[in-house]
Amino acid sequence: MSAAPRQISLDEWDDRYRELHASGLVEPAYGGPLRRHFEEGHDLRLRTLRFDNSAASLRLWNLLLTEEDRLRECRRQGRKLVGTMKDLGTVPVMAYAFPNLTAFYPDGAWWIPCVMEFSDGLLRIADSLGIDDSFCPVRAMLGAFLTEAHFPRPDLLVCSVGATCDDFSCIAQRLNGLGFPILWWEIPHRRPAESGEADFLMPGGMTLPMAQVGLVKSELARIQSAMEELAGERLAETMLAAGIRRANRVRRCLEELRRRVFMADQSPLPALELLIAEMMAIHFCSDQEQAAQALEELLVQVRARVESGQGFGSSSAARIYWVNPVSDLRVMNLLEDCGARLCGTDNMFCHALDLIPENLPPLDALAGMALMDPMVGSAAERAGRICQEMQAWRCEGLVISRIPGASHCAWEGQIIADLVHDRLDLPVVELEVPPVADAFQSSLRSRLEALVETIISRRTL
Amino acid sequence: MKTVIYECPFIPAEWIAAHGLRPSRVQPPAAGAILSLGSEDGTCPYARACLAAFFHYPGDAIVYTTTCDQMRRGCEVTIAQTAKPVFVLHVPKTWEQPEASAFYREELLRLSRFLVSLGGHAPSNSKLSEVLLAFDGARRQLVELRSVATARQFSEFIARFNQAGDPGCMVDIRKVFDAAPPAALARKKIPVALFGSPLMSHHYFLFDSLEKLGGRIVLDGTTTGELGLPGLMDRQAIREDPLQCLVNAYFGTIPDAFRRPNDQLYTWFREKGLERGVRGILFRHYVWCDTWHSEAQRLKEWSSWPVVSLETGEETQLTGHTLARLQSLVEMLQ
Ligand code: SF4
Ligand code: SF4
Numbered sequence: 001m002s003a004a005p006r007q008i009s010l011d012e013w014d015d016r017y018r019e020l021h022a023s024g025l026v027e028p029a030y031g032g033p034l035r036r037h038f039e040e041g042h043d044l045r046l047r048t049l050r051f052d053n054s055a056a057s058l059r060l061w062n063l064l065l066t067e068e069d070r071l072r073e074c075r076r077q078g079r080k081l082v083g084t085m086k087d088l089g090t091v092p093v094m095a096y097a098f099p100n101l102t103a104f105y106p107d108g109a110w111w112i113p114c115v116m117e118f119s120d121g122l123l124r125i126a127d128s129l130g131i132d133d134s135f136c137p138v139r140a141m142l143g144a145f146l147t148e149a150h151f152p153r154p155d156l157l158v159c160s161v162g163a164t165c166d167d168f169s170c171i172a173q174r175l176n177g178l179g180f181p182i183l184w185w186e187i188p189h190r191r192p193a194e195s196g197e198a199d200f201l202m203p204g205g206m207t208l209p210m211a212q213v214g215l216v217k218s219e220l221a222r223i224q225s226a227m228e229e230l231a232g233e234r235l236a237e238t239m240l241a242a243g244i245r246r247a248n249r250v251r252r253c254l255e256e257l258r259r260r261v262f263m264a265d266q267s268p269l270p271a272l273e274l275l276i277a278e279m280m281a282i283h284f285c286s287d288q289e290q291a292a293q294a295l296e297e298l299l300v301q302v303r304a305r306v307e308s309g310q311g312f313g314s315s316s317a318a319r320i321y322w323v324n325p326v327s328d329l330r331v332m333n334l335l336e337d338c339g340a341r342l343c344g345t346d347n348m349f350c351h352a353l354d355l356i357p358e359n360l361p362p363l364d365a366l367a368g369m370a371l372m373d374p375m376v377g378s379a380a381e382r383a384g385r386i387c388q389e390m391q392a393w394r395c396e397g398l399v400i401s402r403i404p405g406a407s408h409c410a411w412e413g414q415i416i417a418d419l420v421h422d423r424l425d426l427p428v429v430e431l432e433v434p435p436v437a438d439a440f441q442s443s444l445r446s447r448l449e450a451l452v453e454t455i456i457s458r459r460t461l
Numbered sequence: 462m463k464t465v466i467y468e469c470p471f472i473p474a475e476w477i478a479a480h481g482l483r484p485s486r487v488q489p490p491a492a493g494a495i496l497s498l499g500s501e502d503g504t505c506p507y508a509r510a511c512l513a514a515f516f517h518y519p520g521d522a523i524v525y526t527t528t529c530d531q532m533r534r535g536c537e538v539t540i541a542q543t544a545k546p547v548f549v550l551h552v553p554k555t556w557e558q559p560e561a562s563a564f565y566r567e568e569l570l571r572l573s574r575f576l577v578s579l580g581g582h583a584p585s586n587s588k589l590s591e592v593l594l595a596f597d598g599a600r601r602q603l604v605e606l607r608s609v610a611t612a613r614q615f616s617e618f619i620a621r622f623n624q625a626g627d628p629g630c631m632v633d634i635r636k637v638f639d640a641a642p643p644a645a646l647a648r649k650k651i652p653v654a655l656f657g658s659p660l661m662s663h664h665y666f667l668f669d670s671l672e673k674l675g676g677r678i679v680l681d682g683t684t685t686g687e688l689g690l691p692g693l694m695d696r697q698a699i700r701e702d703p704l705q706c707l708v709n710a711y712f713g714t715i716p717d718a719f720r721r722p723n724d725q726l727y728t729w730f731r732e733k734g735l736e737r738g739v740r741g742i743l744f745r746h747y748v749w750c751d752t753w754h755s756e757a758q759r760l761k762e763w764s765s766w767p768v769v770s771l772e773t774g775e776e777t778q779l780t781g782h783t784l785a786r787l788q789s790l791v792e793m794l795q
Binding site for chain 1 (some may be wrong): 529530534539541550557560688719722724749752757758763
């Protein structure tokens with residue numbers, strides 16, 4: 001079933017799919033040819049992308065692109081749906097600790113305008129509600145809630161606010177004003193513990209002020225109560241601990257996957273599929289078990305490629321660290337077209353890739369992890385982790401992808417760029433990527449090519 | 462005496478004053494090209510203006526809050542570029558649970574430790590009560606001026622009061638008013654509410670421009686105006702638990718747009734609007750200010766009063782665009 005790694009188009013996937021089937025591919029229930037998402041789901045962007053040709057990546061894409069169906073099926077089966085907004089990887093862990101709750105991530109509507117090439121009309125709905133393009137593409141979520149065309153109305157809607165972006169906080173408030181009840185919970189701006197102040201030690205050595213951990217813990221306890229009411233059962237500490245272990249199964253898998261991808265001589269997984277894989281850590285694509293299995297299959301594939309010395313692109317490709325997710329997925333392909341490969345990422349949720357401590361009381365552990373979110377702390381701290389990872393993964397350049405309209409990007413980009421430049425003396429490019437970047441393709445290409453040229457020329461110095 | 466500067470209405474001046482330091486709430490002029498404060502594209506002009514003012518304004522320490530992401534992140538630029546001590550106070554956006562106001566109270570205590578590190582003294586309850594009573598008394602005098610001063614005067618007096626950080630400033634404010642009392646309040650003009658993003662120090666021309674066109678601002682619903690005033694305090698409560706009184710007056714009453722949920726903002730606005738006989742709303746927000754911009758359409762859907770919204774940048778005088786918006790508001794109401 002395995003073929004040499006190659007990036008193939010949607011059309012080429014038709015033949016590849018037949019080939020895989022002929023050689024005995026067994027797929028999960030959500031399996032099938034990629035083309036159906038384009039034809040039936042109107043995921044028009046797929047025709048412009050190039051995909052990894054492995055069966056494992058096919059499964060990953062199918063898991064991602066069937067989430068809407070899965071949510072409707074959950075509703076049909078009587079499972080309760082929890083929309084976890086602006087929470088990158090904490091509340092879903094708790095939700096999946098209940099046997100009859102399914103968490104999903106309404107913020108994921110961020111990518112719908114890209115994937116459907118605006119045919120969804122979601123941004124127009126946001127415009128009509130006064131949330132125009134001065135807000136981040138997550139504004140598509142408003143339309144998704146109102147039309148219910150992409151996910152059913154959840155039974156419980158939870159949103160973190162406090163040290164979060166203004167975009168999301170305002171969009172969620174707009175949603176609330178339109179009659180969607182929201183359970184708001186506070187995440188304070190992370191700061192170091194002050195001298196003499198009680199602190200809480202996280203694995204990795206970061207100390208958090210106990211007062212902040214206490215606040216988040218009480219907020220999570222409130223969410224827990226709401227979920228217990230919804231689920232009709234109490235969440236025993238052992239259940240939450242088991243939920244954390246299940247989340248860690250996914251995180252462990254991603255940790256190895258990322259390490260192998262970033263450290264291999266030749267990249268064993270394209271940038272696009274890596275981005276999709278990382279996304280699984282936040283919300284498990286509405287099926288935690290399937291997310292874990294899909295990632296494990298992908299890891300097996302990556303290990304096999306590394307062991308057999310197979311991969312994508314050239315082993316001399318420029319090693320890039322990428323900051324912030326791209327609103328247009330196609331740009332991940334473009335990066336590789338320009339002679340680069342992904343050797344590190346900070347898609348704003350690196351804390352959701354770290355293992356949740358299993359030796360702490362579960363609610364304390366979750367509260368601590370929520371506070372480790374790079375976006376609730378300072379950009380300088382975020383930049384510090386980026387520098388460490390760039391060194392560990394031998395990155396040669398940094399791309400900061402600015403998100404159109406995002407309240408954090410204009411301020412943090414410069415801080416991150418300056419720190420990376422000062423500490424590592426590596427080239428940095430900051431570029432803005434709109435949801436469909438076709439019109440900017442040539443300028444994006446020339447900026448990325450210039451970065452690659454700079455990296456290559458610095459190698460010979 | 463050391464001066465502690467800040468911009469946010471959720472920093473209680475009384476708390477700083479009770480530590481023996483001078484509080485001064487900055488109302489910034491436009492940043493213009495004074496400083497390189499990161500990219501203009503994507504940054505709120507008011508946040509940029511605050512950063513610039515913090516660099517230039519005479520002050521010994523700066524207090525930031527986290528009420529909006531732009532300021533939270535702008536704070537990092539300040540920290541990187543100034544030698545002055547900077548303190549960041551987290552004001553919870555949620556407020557419905559007692560834990561939120563308890564956290565705010567804890568943050569005030571943390572601020573106290575910072576103020577002590579600057580040379581201040583943590584106040585006893587009786588000292589704090591004394592300061593609270595003085596500020597509250599002065600604020601009552603300030604609020605009384607509203608019915609006799611012009612709208613512009615009243616809003617400027619609020620800014621002056623905030624900047625002075627001293628209840629004694631009411632003597633000067635009174636003098637200024639007595640020296641130039643309004644000949645007659647423009648009662649015949651159409652009563653309008655100003656609502657939205659805070660004003661920079663040179664933005665009061667809006668009041669005059671509107672008056673020239675036949676309108677009159679009767680409610681300054683910005684955080685640099687009435688919206689940012691803490692609630693008046695109960696004297697008995699001040700004596701019983703002055704710190705909690707402070708928490709209640711600030712965290713418990715200022716209905717800013719960033720709060721979640723922020724329905725209290727609309728309740729406040731409706732009450733004041735009805736009380737003042739408002740007939741229309743001038744809604745104003747800065748470009749890239751999500752916090753207020755996102756309320757524009759909601760306000761239109763909610764309001765039975767006509768609303769004209771105005772997006773502004775750093776302009777220091779009346780622009781053609783602003784004039785056209787003011788004209789359309791007045792014409793709509795005539
Ligand atoms: S991309 Fe940035 S601005 Fe948009 S929702 Fe995420 S954190 Fe907020
Ligand atoms: S005007 Fe808006 S964006 Fe600017 S500092 Fe104030 S709340 Fe923040």
